[in-house]
Each structure stands twice: as structure tokens, then as C-alpha cells.
Amino acid sequence: MSELQLTDVRKSYGGLEVIKGVDLDIKSGEFVVFVGPSGCGKSTLLRMIAGLEEITSGDLTIDDLRMNDVDPSRRGIAMVFQSYALYPHMTVRENMGFALRFAGVPKPEIEKRVTEAANILELGALLDRKPKQLSGGQRQRVAIGRAIVRHPKIFLFDEPLSNLDAELRVHMRIEIARLHKQLAATIVYVTHDQVEAMTLADKIVVLRAGVVEQIGSPLELYDDPANLFVAGFIGSPKMNFLKGVIENAHEQLHVRLPDYGEATIPVSLAGAVPGTTVTIGIRPEHFNEQGPASLDLTVDMLEHLGGETFAYARHGNGEVVVIETKNGRGLKSGDSIVARFDPACALVFDESGKRLR
Structure with missing residues (x-):
């Protein structure tokens, strides 16, 4: 897996600055969660890492290589969105292998990667089903499998559980934690749910209005918050x-x-x-x-x-x-x-x- 570094990263839309100088080091294999209220800039920051938003100033590096102007497809990143975005006319197998077929990967290699990912995600028995025949949790696992088959350097998750009911969210949190342990993957994960952040993260980045309020492990932020905002945001029921x-x-x-x-x-x-x-x-x-x-x-x-x-x-x-x-x-x-x-x-x-x- 790979390391990622942000150095004084900023994002502006015209005269409005929405990301205000973020510095962050993510080590290889770390599970890092961006958390904060709606509109704090966490999804924008994730999209800048993915290359879906331009960086106004500052540097993004992956394994010490500057990525600011590198095409998203060449950054070695796979992204799992809030929406499953599965092709309804394709089977699970076809959905998971579509990006590889599009990239010209040989058919035997595609089959090998899809089978490996399906085994990891316990989707083997569902490979010939179509999305309408799956539950919400199964569809989300297919979306994750579509990312795994690409063998990315870094996984990006943008609020992947927000469309699921409460019980399924708990189950999928366990699945994602297990996946991280199994793959030893570098993961950057966005959520507004601080319980999700506390249960999944090695490191939490608390954002407010485009500014990093505090970075630390879940228990560091819980036991030793730097300010009133972090103290009130981390913990349920709140302080x-x-x-x-x-x-x-x-x-x-x-x-x-x-x-x-x-x-x-x-x-x-x-x-x-x-x-x-x-x-x-x-x-x-x-x-x-x-x-x-x-x-x-x-x-x-x-x-x-x-x-x-x-x-x-x-x-x-x-x-x-x-x-x-x-x-x-x-x-x-x-x-x-x-x-x-x-x-x-x-x-x-x-x-x-x-x-x-």
C-alpha cells in the first residue's frame, strides 16, 4: 500500500475558499476518517485526492510523487461512492469486472481478480445475479468489490453507508473493518457519523468550515479534545x-x-x-x-x-x-x-x- 501527503492544500471557488490550508500525512496501511458536519469540506477534500476536483494551491503527493496534475485514472486510487452506481443490466460479475474490461485487461486476469474479490466479500454465490436481486448491503459490497479488483494503492470511501438502515450500517462497518485488516489497505473514508469514525479509524481528521480542528486516534480525540467543537462532536451522547x-x-x-x-x-x-x-x-x-x-x-x-x-x-x-x-x-x-x-x-x-x- 501507499503513503499520502497533503501540504497546505487549498480549494477556492472564485473568491470563496472552502479548504483552508490542510496539512496531513497518511501512512501506508492506515485507515483515516474525515469527519465533520455537513458543509465542512470533507467530501471536497476527498475528491481533490481522487483528482475529481482541482487543487487551487498546495501539494498532494502519493509515495513522494506529486499528483496535482496527474489524471485521476493514473493515481492508483479506487473510489467507493455513496451511491452504488451499479449497471442494472449487468450481473455482479460483469459489474465488478467492467473497469478492467474497459482498460483492456485480459479476460483470464479479470476472472481471477473478480473471483478473489468475491471470495473476500463473500459474494461468490451472487456473481450471476443482477443488482435488483440484491439487498442494499450486498449492492454496497459489489461496489467495494469493483474497487478491489483494480488493485489500487489507496481506497477512497465517500459516505458509503449513508443509504443503509441502522442495523445494516452496523453490519457493514464490521465488514469494512474486516476488509481493511485483510487487505492491509490504505483507506481514506468520509462520514458525518462520529460513531462510524470512532469504530473504524486508526486516525480521525475533524474538519469544520474547511479547517482541520484536530487530528488523532479515536480515543485521543475523545479523552483529550483540543477545543469545544471537537469535544462536542466526538462522543455519543455528546458531552x-x-x-x-x-x-x-x-x-x-x-x-x-x-x-x-x-x-x-x-x-x-x-x-x-x-x-x-x-x-x-x-x-x-x-x-x-x-x-x-x-x-x-x-x-x-x-x-x-x-x-x-x-x-x-x-x-x-x-x-x-x-x-x-x-x-x-x-x-x-x-x-x-x-x-x-x-x-x-x-x-x-x-x-x-x-x-x-
């Missing part, structure tokens, strides 16, 4: 954010939470200035019965998931706080609760959204 003010009492810094009955949370921050407005971030699973910090809340609703329950609660008319609880079966809407947590688990962000440490 709770509580508005507060830094105060100094008895030589101890703490954050006072006016919207939560003047509750206070002790913090340890270098260079913190009393009177500064901040945001406290606490994940739902960090609430526990023994934590020294606490919030007095009233339960709005409960989400029972069997082994765990998420309580949606608030103080007065304040923002909803999501709490993961193991004893949620004993709760009901309207109950008053004391939500405890360890202040060491709380993250602090300044007014600009930057993480304070």
Missing part, C-alpha cells in the same frame, strides 16, 4: 457543557455555575484569571454516586437501553444535562436527583472554545 465563571476562594480556584444553583467545581488551571467566563465539559458516563462535585437536578425524561439508562435532567429552566446511570430503572420523570462527578474528569474551555489546561 455536557455548563457555563460558569472562574473564582478564587481561600487560595483555591473553582468555577461557579450560576445556572445550576450556584454550584461550584474546583479546578486546577495554569494562568486562570478570576472573573473569566468559561465552559465546563463533562461526559455522561463520568457521573457517578461517589463524585465530590454535584449538581441538583430534576429528571425530564429517561432513555432506557437495557443495561444502562440515560437520564435527561435540568436545574430549573436551565440546559439539559445527560447522565449515564446504572440504576435508572428506579427513576421516573420529575424525580429530584443529585448528579455527582469527579472534577478531575471535567474539561474547561475559554470563551473562544479553546481548551484550558
